[in-house]
Amino acid sequence: MSQENFNELAKYIRDIPDFPKKGIIFKDITTLLKDKEAFKRALDALYKRYKDKDISKVVAIESRGFIFGGALAYKLGCGFVPVRKKGKLPSQTHAISYDLEYGTDTLEIHTDAIETGEKVLLVDDLLATGGTASAVCRLIEKMGGDITEAAFLIELVFLHGREKLKDHKVFSMITY
Numbered sequence: 049m050s051q052e053n054f055n056e057l058a059k060y061i062r063d064i065p066d067f068p069k070k071g072i073i074f075k076d077i078t079t080l081l082k083d084k085e086a087f088k089r090a091l092d093a094l095y096k097r098y099k100d101k102d103i104s105k106v107v108a109i110e111s112r113g114f115i116f117g118g119a120l121a122y123k124l125g126c127g128f129v130p131v132r133k134k135g136k137l138p139s140q141t142h143a144i145s146y147d148l149e150y151g152t153d154t155l156e157i158h159t160d161a162i163e164t165g166e167k168v169l170l171v172d173d174l175l176a177t178g179g180t181a182s183a184v185c186r187l188i189e190k191m192g193g194d195i196t197e198a199a200f201l202i203e204l205v206f207l208h209g210r211e212k213l214k215d216h217k218v219f220s221m222i223t224y
């Protein structure tokens with residue numbers, strides 16, 4: 049599927065102005081998820097891209113990343129690793145804090161989630177400023193994971209998130 053064909057999936061994404069706060073146009077993916085053809089097309093395209101890459105873990109970011117990450121890990125026949133907000137994972141974790149527009153946020157991953165040298169695919173629903181994904185890349189690398197690529201359903205290109213991920217390969221399906 050070409051980039052133009054991926055962008056055709058944009059018609060399934062709903063814009064919600066001023067959510068969760070004024071000035072943000074929230075990209076609502078539930079309208080894509082509920083459409084069996086659109087959800088399948090998005091997942092099949094991701095599967096096709098990574099099926100021969102010998103990925104051993106899909107690492108996905110809470111919470112919308114879990115939807116694509118979980119389904120993709122099942123299709124790829126590899127393991128799934130959740131990255132969660134601070135305090136949610138029950139066992140020992142590595143944590144990383146990163147800057148938000150106002151304040152900071154902390155994400156965690158289980159210390160035994162990734163073995164040194166494992167090929168990891170990072171998955172989230174949307175790349176905005178890249179702060180979240182670049183923090184997770186640092187976590188994965190600290191654990192010795194080898195990041196094959198960071199994959200997103202949506203990229204807000206005007207926020208230049210790729211610059212924060214410049215040491216990694218980045219793939220996105222729908223761009224704005």
Ligand code: AMP
Pocket residue numbers: 072073074075076109110112172173174175176177178179180181209
């Ligand atoms: P960032 O760290 O700025 O790249 O933000 C990425 C994270 O915030 C992702 O997990 C997204 O789910 C969420 N996010 C940021 N901006 C939006 C938006 N406009 N619509 C929906 N989700 C967003």
